[in-house]
Amino acid sequence: MTDHPPTIDPARHALFLDFDGTLAPIVARPEDARMPPQTRATLGALARRMDGAVAIVSGRALADLEPLLDGLDVALSGSHGHEIRMPGEETGEVPPLAEPLRAALGHLESLARSQNLRLEVKPGAITLHYRGMPHLEDMVRDEVRETAEAHAGLKPMHGNMVSEVVLDGVGKGAALRTFLSHAPFAGRRPVMIGDDVTDEDGFRAAHALGGFGIKIGVAETEAAFRLGDVPALADWLSALATRSPG
Numbered sequence: 001m002t003d004h005p006p007t008i009d010p011a012r013h014a015l016f017l018d019f020d021g022t023l024a025p026i027v028a029r030p031e032d033a034r035m036p037p038q039t040r041a042t043l044g045a046l047a048r049r050m051d052g053a054v055a056i057v058s059g060r061a062l063a064d065l066e067p068l069l070d071g072l073d074v075a076l077s078g079s080h081g082h083e084i085r086m087p088g089e090e091t092g093e094v095p096p097l098a099e100p101l102r103a104a105l106g107h108l109e110s111l112a113r114s115q116n117l118r119l120e121v122k123p124g125a126i127t128l129h130y131r132g133m134p135h136l137e138d139m140v141r142d143e144v145r146e147t148a149e150a151h152a153g154l155k156p157m158h159g160n161m162v163s164e165v166v167l168d169g170v171g172k173g174a175a176l177r178t179f180l181s182h183a184p185f186a187g188r189r190p191v192m193i194g195d196d197v198t199d200e201d202g203f204r205a206a207h208a209l210g211g212f213g214i215k216i217g218v219a220e221t222e223a224a225f226r227l228g229d230v231p232a233l234a235d236w237l238s239a240l241a242t243r244s245p246g
């Protein structure tokens with residue numbers, strides 16, 4: 001269940017990578033997260049080698065994620081699968097906040113103000129950050145769960161020092177299924193790589209669709225394979241990009 005991942009075949013697999021805690025180390029402030037330049041170069045090389053079958057599948061809004069990628073042209077999913085951008089596609093306008101989220105916004109804004117929590121509003125989710133204030137975790141999770149229950153079309157999602165209300169039906173698994181129904185992903189075996197609880201849905205989908213998951217870090221997981229940390233993944237990707245064919 002926790003073995004080092006096998007080598008994958010660039011002609012037959014597709015890569016789906018989470019961003020924070022996977023490609024970029026976790027930092028205190030989301031705007032300070034950076035993917036190392038070498039990883040960005042490796043992903044560019046891999047995308048060419050895999051005929052574009054590489055996607056970053058993030059909980060972040062696309063408008064927030066894209067500037068962190070330094071022009072890397074790969075497929076992207078944002079807001080936990082709510083937003084999708086195929087490789088080479090122009091970035092469209094930021095989608096408006098979906099209706100059920102609009103209804104929940106006021107309450108979450110007041111909560112964030114009163115508890116001094118960072119609030120992140122994305123097209124498909126509203127996120128409360130409590131990094132640096134772990135004693136608030138239970139309260140934040142309860143509030144998010146109750147807010148989701150109070151509004152049809154929303155569900156709670158809890159991640160690494162964050163708790164979010166997200167649109168029902170979204171998730172990284174749904175993002176994988178969407179990508180795999182289009183070229184250049186169709187017909188390939190998905191490999192989902194991530195560090196957080198929110199990536200487990202992607203691991204399950206990858207497994208169900210004939211591929212597998214790779215967990216970054218030591219936490220419990222349904223992924224079949226594991227790598228220790230962000231640098232270990234960078235090394236694994238680099239070996240894949242530079243391996244001679246055949």
Ligand SMILES: O=P(O)(O)OC[C@H]1O[C@H](O[C@H]2O[C@H](CO)[C@@H](O)[C@H](O)[C@H]2O)[C@H](O)[C@@H](O)[C@@H]1O
Nearest residue numbers: 019020026027028030058059060131160161162
């Ligand atoms: O699915 P991901 O790409 O991993 O996005 C998950 C969340 O990432 C960001 O928050 C996380 O990373 C921050 C920077 O390292 C960290 O400060 C925070 O505690 C983490 O939860 C992002 O801000 C969220 O919107 C994403 O949902």
